[in-house]
Amino acid sequence: MYGPGRYVPDPTEGIVNIKDLPEPQRGFYHRDHQQTPCPRCRQLASRHKGDHRPFHDLGDVATGRPVDLLVSYSSHHCSTCKKYFNIALSDLAPPGSHYTHRVIDLAVRVVVAEGLPYRPASWHLWRDHRVFVPFATIQNWVEAGGKKGAGSHPRRVSGVGT
Numbered sequence: 001m002y003g004p005g006r007y008v009p010d011p012t013e014g015i016v017n018i019k020d021l022p023e024p025q026r027g028f029y030h031r032d033h034q035q036t037p038c039p040r041c042r043q044l045a046s047r048h049k050g051d052h053r054p055f056h057d058l059g060d061v062a063t064g065r066p067v068d069l070l071v072s073y074s075s076h077h078c079s080t081c082k083k084y085f086n087i088a089l090s091d092l093a094p095p096g097s098h099y100t101h102r103v104i105d106l107a108v109r110v111v112v113a114e115g116l117p118y119r120p121a122s123w124h125l126w127r128d129h130r131v132f133v134p135f136a137t138i139q140n141w142v143e144a145g146g147k148k149g150a151g152s153h154p155r156r157v158s159g160v161g162t
Ligand SMILES: [Zn+2]
Pocket: 038, 039, 040, 041, 042, 043, 078, 079, 080, 081, 082
């Protein structure tokens, strides 16, 4: 029902209320495993239950709609440590983040490499990538760049604030 068509002016230009933006499409990602290594002792821990959480991902340029990635994941119980934990999602998104790494990486790149100020960067992300990120959120990411990300997802942002 959607698809590439003739060019029409962006109907979202000038929208300031996020509720007025097009409804997101759903993407699905499954990381629900029967076993996964315990982060403490590395022994395989059995699945305890499953849950899911949404992440804002890069949007669908063809349909012009944003994409919310619904990630189903397993939580596990380590019988050695007697602890519950969720399967690692840190390669998809930082802990506690509502956005995927690739949104964050792109936003930081737009500001740092292309030199866009935060507000135009926010609009650029929406216009060209159909992901809505408040400019203050982008600012947080850029200012945090280089300080975090020392873990499994190296992300170097050099020259920020210099
Ligand atoms: Zn353990």
